[in-house]
Amino acid sequence: MKKELNVAFRLNGGIGTYIYELNFIYYFWGKYKCHIDIFASNNDELNYGLAAGQEFIENIYPRSKFTKDYKYALIIDLNWFPNIQYVDYKRITDVSLIQILNKWQDFYDNESYNNFFRNDDMYEYSIYQYCIAKEKNRMDVSDIGDDFSIEKDYFKYKLKTTLNEEKILCNFNLYDDEYVTFQYGVNQNTSSGYSPKMWIPEQIKNFFKAYKDLNKNVKIVQLGESHEDYFLDVVDVCLVNKTSFEELKILLKHAKYHLDGECGMVHMRNSLCNKPSIVLFGQTPLQIYAHKSDINLENNNCNIGCSKLFTGWKKRCLLGDEKPRCMANITADMVLERIKRYEVGACDSFNILKTKNKLDEIISNPNISIDKEWANDWLKKQHIYDYFVEEISVGELLFAKITEDGLELHHLNKSPAYIYFAGDENMYSKYMQTCFKVNKKNEHSVEKIKKLKESLDKDFDSSKMIVVDGMNCILDGAHRASYLLNKYGKDYKVNILKIYCRNFGGARSFIKF
Secondary structure, eight states: OOOOOOEEEEESSSSHHHHHHHHHHHHHHHHHHHHEEOOSSOHHHHHHHTTOOTTTSSEEEGGGGGGOOOSSSEEEEESSSEEEEOOOGOOOOOOHHHHHHHHHHHHHOTTTTTTGGGGGGHHHHHHHHHHHHHOTTTTTTTOTTSSSSOOOOOSSSSSOOOOOOHHHHHHHTTTTTTEEEEEOOTTTSSSSSOTTTTHHHHHHHHHHHHHHHOOOOOEEEEOOOOGGGGTTTTTTTEOOTOOOHHHHHHHHHHSSSSEEEHHHHHHHHHHHTTOEEEEEEEEOOOOHHHHHSSSSOOOTTTTSSOTSTTTTTTTOOOOOOSOOOHTSSSSSSHHHHHHHHHHTTTSOOOOOOOOHHHHHHHHHHHTTOHHHHHHHHHGSOOOOEEEEEEEEEEGGGGGEEEEEEEEEEGGGSSSHHHHTTTOOOHHHHHHHHHHHHHHTTTOOOOHHHHHHHHHHHHHHHHHHHHEEETTTTTOOOOHHHHHHHHHHHHHHEEEEEEEEEOOOOOOHHHHHO
């Protein structure tokens, strides 16, 4: 096709969406080698950063300058799908392009799909279902007729840096250092200073403290735009509100990892260098937005993401959680364990924390020994989406104590069972009274713990594992753990089975922190 064919694309969305749209346009240009003008953001700095060094972009203009200028033979408004705004078929001589445009128009005219073009959250949720049904993701969904053979796992459109990378890294004292970046907070211009897609700050702090224990020379760098309340004290270098778009590209490109929810920075980094980000999925669907090169985790304890499901999804949790459970139940040690697996090549092909029930793996594993009665009564009713076997000190275990106001989380040395084994039968008796008051079906008693102690003194089965959740809170084996703590002290090592459930119920649902 001749170079003189002029085509205009108007982009929609934020930075991440722009990158997806430009990736589609790159494929379009690769097939037809035409003159392409882009109408993108009203931010000149962002437009420059998107277009810099890109052979397929002739010009990039502010979105506000967009008009149906008839110098273009084809004008496309691009969001999830290409929407033809104007076409002059007299100037288009390539038969294959005409056929593709006919497919696009037929798709738009189809009453089953027409609502997809309204740019309304009410209808965009249906696009997710369309993607899943068609086995597409955000990368290739715009290719309605599968005419461009778009790669589903990575961007062919590559952001390019324009500044001296060594100089920028030196300016931020990062040139000689290995560092990990993360973002916490939202754009200062948004009406809300909070997003349900953000990970819980306590978990971020716990994660980086644990990560630094294993990687003492790694610097933690906080990026992005935010409000003062969102500066986290766990960082070594805080660059919130301190970088230009060009500097941000360099920082993301050279980071060992970038930790974030699904957002524009994650997609920027994938386009820049295809190096791994640690991406925590909550509201938005992993199967639509995840990149193969990333370490992708989702809890999925809500069963379905609420992105686009209601108009206020960017500001609050659909279920009313102050700390959305989809993010709160992704724990620091879960993320750390996934990184460990990634670094030794033990992740699956997409590095995704899948939600397939792993209960059968646990039950059939000859190296895992757990209480059979508890497994039949409780464990088999749960959806286990991951588990680990590890050795920890008994002093690290936590215990959920029953009170009349609910459950409270304590260290094991505060548990009534430990206090009983230490010689205070009266306190345990009072605790049993509280347990029976709260739960008439309480199965424990002073008589039973006496018999248990006699049994443990006579023949302690050390092969039977204590079962904990992601916070090391005991789910089964509290009495055995308390016995060991009393007999051997807090540094005694035990094998534990750590499980992650879709819905813990019971203790994990009502624990007071």
